Amino acid sequence: MKSNLILPTGKISQIRGKCISLIGNDIDTDRIIPARFLKCVNFDSLGKFVFEDDRKTLKGMHPLDLEENKDASILIVNSNFGCGSSREHAPQALMRWGIKGIIGESFAEIFYSNCIAIGIPCFTLSKKSIQVLQKKNNNKILFLEIDLKNSIAKSKNLILDLGIKESTKKMFLSGDWDATSNLLKNSSLVEKKLKELPYIRFNAES
Amino acid sequence: MSQDTLFDKVWDLHKVSSLPGGSDQIFIGLHLIHEVTSPQAFGALKDKNLKVKFPNRTVATVDHIVPTDNQSRPFKDNLAEQMIETLEKNCLQHKIRFFNIGSGNQGIVHVVAPELGLTQPGMTIACGDSHTSTHGAFGSIAFGIGTSQVRDVLATQTIAMNKLKVRQIWCENKLSHGVYAKDLILNIINKLGVKAGVGFAYEFAGPAIKALSMEERMTICNMSIEGGARCGYINPDEKTFNYIRNKLCAPKNESWDKALLWWKSLKSDKNSIYDDVIKLDASKIEPTVTWGITPGQSVSVNQQIPLLEELSQNDQLIAKEAYEYMGFNPGQSIKDTSVDVCFIGSCTNGRISDLRVAAAILKDKKISKKVKAFVVPGSEKVATEAKQEGLDKIFIDSGFQWREPGCSMCLAMNSDKLIGNQVSASSSNRNFKGRQGSPNGRTLLMSPAMVAAAAIEGKVSDVREFIDK
Numbered sequence: 195m196k197s198n199l200i201l202p203t204g205k206i207s208q209i210r211g212k213c214i215s216l217i218g219n220d221i222d223t224d225r226i227i228p229a230r231f232l233k234c235v236n237f238d239s240l241g242k243f244v245f246e247d248d249r250k251t252l253k254g255m256h257p258l259d260l261e262e263n264k265d266a267s268i269l270i271v272n273s274n275f276g277c278g279s280s281r282e283h284a285p286q287a288l289m290r291w292g293i294k295g296i297i298g299e300s301f302a303e304i305f306y307s308n309c310i311a312i313g314i315p316c317f318t319l320s321k322k323s324i325q326v327l328q329k330k331n332n333n334k335i336l337f338l339e340i341d342l343k344n345s346i347a348k349s350k351n352l353i354l355d356l357g358i359k360e361s362t363k364k365m366f367l368s369g370d371w372d373a374t375s376n377l378l379k380n381s382s383l384v385e386k387k388l389k390e391l392p393y394i395r396f397n398a399e400s
Numbered sequence: 401m402s403q404d405t406l407f408d409k410v411w412d413l414h415k416v417s418s419l420p421g422g423s424d425q426i427f428i429g430l431h432l433i434h435e436v437t438s439p440q441a442f443g444a445l446k447d448k449n450l451k452v453k454f455p456n457r458t459v460a461t462v463d464h465i466v467p468t469d470n471q472s473r474p475f476k477d478n479l480a481e482q483m484i485e486t487l488e489k490n491c492l493q494h495k496i497r498f499f500n501i502g503s504g505n506q507g508i509v510h511v512v513a514p515e516l517g518l519t520q521p522g523m524t525i526a527c528g529d530s531h532t533s534t535h536g537a538f539g540s541i542a543f544g545i546g547t548s549q550v551r552d553v554l555a556t557q558t559i560a561m562n563k564l565k566v567r568q569i570w571c572e573n574k575l576s577h578g579v580y581a582k583d584l585i586l587n588i589i590n591k592l593g594v595k596a597g598v599g600f601a602y603e604f605a606g607p608a609i610k611a612l613s614m615e616e617r618m619t620i621c622n623m624s625i626e627g628g629a630r631c632g633y634i635n636p637d638e639k640t641f642n643y644i645r646n647k648l649c650a651p652k653n654e655s656w657d658k659a660l661l662w663w664k665s666l667k668s669d670k671n672s673i674y675d676d677v678i679k680l681d682a683s684k685i686e687p688t689v690t691w692g693i694t695p696g697q698s699v700s701v702n703q704q705i706p707l708l709e710e711l712s713q714n715d716q717l718i719a720k721e722a723y724e725y726m727g728f729n730p731g732q733s734i735k736d737t738s739v740d741v742c743f744i745g746s747c748t749n750g751r752i753s754d755l756r757v758a759a760a761i762l763k764d765k766k767i768s769k770k771v772k773a774f775v776v777p778g779s780e781k782v783a784t785e786a787k788q789e790g791l792d793k794i795f796i797d798s799g800f801q802w803r804e805p806g807c808s809m810c811l812a813m814n815s816d817k818l819i820g821n822q823v824s825a826s827s828s829n830r831n832f833k834g835r836q837g838s839p840n841g842r843t844l845l846m847s848p849a850m851v852a853a854a855a856i857e858g859k860v861s862d863v864r865e866f867i868d869k
Contacts, residue, residue: 219718220594220694224832228839229811233465233479235439235486247839273714274595277628277694278832279811280530281437282546303598303630304530304544307561311548361422361562368420373548374448376419377556381453383416384558387427388454391413392662393523394429396655 199241199290202313205369209295209315209340211267214257215328216245221271222278223305227287229279240283241290258291268338270327271298276305285309295340297347297356299324311373315342315366318357327354342366402566404672406635407601410541414524416558423560429523429540431458431553432509433496435465435483436813437528441550442490450555452494457557459518460491460498463508464813468776468803471501480814494554505648507779507805510534510747514618515781517647521636521663526553531747531829533624536633537617538640539666541601543631564601564631565675568668571608573683578864580757581616582749582827582847583688584608586698589627590688591680593715594696597629600675603668604634608682614643615753622748623829626695635667687863689734690831690845692722697831698845701862705732725833726842727821735860737844740822742773742800742855743836744848746810749827750778752785754848758827759786759794761852761866767799768858774801774816776808800855812837825854 231243249256257263269288275298276284285308288296296309296316309316317340319327330336330352339348340356342363347354365371388394402408416425433441438460445452452458465480475481491498499505499512506512510531513519519535525542526532528550535542549559569588575581602624604617612620617634624632641660644650651659686700697719699705707730711719723730728737744750744758755777767773775795777783783805786792792802809816810828817837818824824836824843831843844860853863 218721219714222694222830222832224811224830224835228834229464229813230837232436232813233477233483235482236443237440247834250839272717274598274628277594278530278625278830280528280532280544280546282440282528282548285546300595300598302595302628304546304625308546308548311546359422359562365421370421373419373560374450374552374555376421377425377552377558377560378450380417380425380558381556383425384427384453384556387414387416388557391427391429393520393659396651396658396662397520397649 202294206313206315206366207342209268211294211338212263212265213268213270213327213331213336213338214263214266215270215331216257217272217328219273220277221275223276223281223284224278226276226284227281232281232283237283237286237290240287244287244291262335265292267292267294268340269293269296270324270331271296272324273299273321275301277302280304282308282312285312285314289314297327310362310365310371313371315358319354323354402673402675404669405566405603405674406539406633406666406668407541407564407566407603409666410522410524411563419560421560423562425558426524426561427558428526428553429457430513430518430525432513432525432527432532433458433460433550434509434529435462435487437547438490438550439483439486440547441554444551445554452496452554453557455495458496458554459513460487460496461506461509461512462487462500464807464811466501466806467814468806468808468816471804477815504780507781508747508750508807510622511751511778511782514538515647515779517644517650520644521640522666526559530625531622533630533632534618534622534747536621536624536631537614539633539636541631541633544625565599566603567600567676567678568603568605568674570677570679571604571606571682572679573681574608574611575682575685578849578867579685579687580847580849581612581619583685584682585620585623586688586690586695586845587685588680589623589696590698592627592678594626594694595628597624597627600629602627602629602632604632609634610637613753614639615751618751619748623695626829636663687847687850689850689860691726691728691734692719693725693831693833694718695829695831695845697722699734701735701860703734705730705734707731735862737860738823739771739825739844739854739859741818741824742771742851743809743824743826743828744851745776745778745808746828747778748829749848750776750782752782754827755782755786755791758848758852759791761849761863762798762800762856763794765798765856767855771855771858773799773855774803776803777805779805809836811835825851825860827851
């Protein structure tokens with residue numbers, strides 16, 4: 195885990211770093227951060243508990259514990275990563291461990307939106323390409339340079355077209371991925387909407 | 401793209417604007433909060449110097465961390481105490497209604513909001529909890545959100561979200577005797593898979609859904625997320641309206657008439673267009689039990705755990721992981737699998753009707769001596785009602801422990817946990833690795849009736865052998 199953690203802010207157009215592969219479909223958020231670690235009122239100390247039970251089971255042999263992966267920042271995963279609980283603690287824990295971007299075959303929906311909300315871009319790639327990446331990464335160091343604008347990942351002898359929604363990409367490139375400021379701009383429209391909704395009226399009357 | 405479904409109508413009604421990124425800004429009619437996913441959101445408000453925009457549109461309760469044996473304050477667990485205190489403080493400071501322990505209305509957030517009449521048709525409902533889909537049973541559009549979005553709802557009463565596609569899941573015929581809503585939703589998830597719902601809202605429809613009670617419908621919608629769908633809903637009908645009538649926060653008198661008029665207009669049109677339609681025959685479903693580590697890995701009680709070659713290639717990787725973790729062999733019968741712990745509760749199956757069904761099976765019977773069994777009512781209201789009906793006594797006489805309301809061993813944030821590789825028969829919603837508090841604990845999901853049967857026999861049993869035909 196990185197000690198000099200800098201949380202993402204503003205425009206994100208490039209992610210460069212070492213890859214770390216976690217193999218398995220349907221890796222749920224209970225595994226990413228077991229529920230007992232949700233007993234906290236801030237996210238600060240979550241990084242060291244990421245995948246705690248999986249790591250304990252593998253006694254130092256979990257990818258997150260291998261010396262060569264200590265400073266990795268791009269996570270390579272398989273299908274339906276982050277399914278289950280909506281806990282934002284899961285991407286927060288990954289981020290605080292040092293993850294800056296995730297490439298996977300597919301993501302669970304709430305996990306994906308939580309990642310976007312905290313500034314971790316998630317990219318999709320075909321099952322085959324993920325397997326190629328994970329194989330290349332197996333016991334070897336793999337550096338990737340992700341270029342958001344062109345949605346590609348590059349390394350020596352390798353160029354991959356990454357999948358990312360055009361709208362999501364735009365948000366990262368413009369720095370608008372932190373939704374609150376955009377939502378706040380429409381305050382008067384929100385107040386108008388409140389007055390229009392039928393149930394607001396009949397619930398207020400009773 | 402879907403058209404004229406209930407989802408489309410409610411979405412369009414709540415759309416505030418199209419955001420620069422391409423998503424929609426959606427107004428949230430009811431925001432529910434609890435102690436686990438809200439403290440950081442309030443912290444972020446403070447950091448950004450923001451206020452809660454409409455405090456009366458947020459309602460709070462405490463559920464995940466509460467002990468179920470002794471709820472006197474301060475809690476024995478300092479961290480749990482700190483979390484409830486933080487919620488109390490935040491609610492007080494921001495003038496948010498809080499149903500605390502002892503109020504008579506505390507409980508699991510997805511049990512409490514419907515029983516208070518807060519959950520109503522045509523609303524958008526959000527909560528920092530993936531099982532928020534439960535509220536879709538009333539014809540509301542309800543989904544789980546992360547803590548950053550909890551912050552957004554507090555600050556703006558809106559969230560940024562891409563519109564979902566709509567898949568109708570049409571359930572033909574009726575469930576047979578001894579087969580429950582839990583069995584139906586486990587079968588739907590098994591058929592479609594745990595990620596088929598990503599990007600979709602699920603509309604559950606058809607005669608089998610129509611025939612379900614409101615509480616059974618909540619069980620169905622509750623587990624939409626286990627099929628990958630963030631949102632699941634059912635078009636409202638007379639059962640919906642009758643359930644809400646006279647509830648504490650339901651509209652009264654003239655307002656009730658206005659509400660009813662509007663609610664009756666809320667449903668998917670006959671000619672509405674869906675992005676996808678799936679049909680299944682509910683009469684063919686049998687009592688169902690999970691054998692693996694995802695809610696999609698289930699079989700009927702009289703079936704065998706599937707062989708690797710019987711599964712699609714996509715499902716084989718996780719199946720191998722499941723055989724190993726569970727210590728089960730492919731081809732082994734699920735029936736007669738020995739269980740150590742039996743748990744009845746959770747936002748999926750901790751309501752009064754769930755307790756009634758289980759108590760009817762346990763009446764005048766004793767549970768196996770080797771089993772630790774406990775029942776955790778979904779809310780203080782459920783507990784009170786159960787006591788009035790004498791259900792608590794039936795449970796206790798059979799050997800079950802009767803506990804105080806909360807989420808308990810569904811996710812094991814309090815002291816109710818599996819130990820070592822114990823096997824639990826559980827009426828909850830997730831059988832993930834380590835979910836019930838032990839890193840190698842094993843969970844078999846099933847209906848509350850099946851949990852009661854398993855408790856009596858000390859092993860997975862067919863509940864139909866326990867009930868009057």
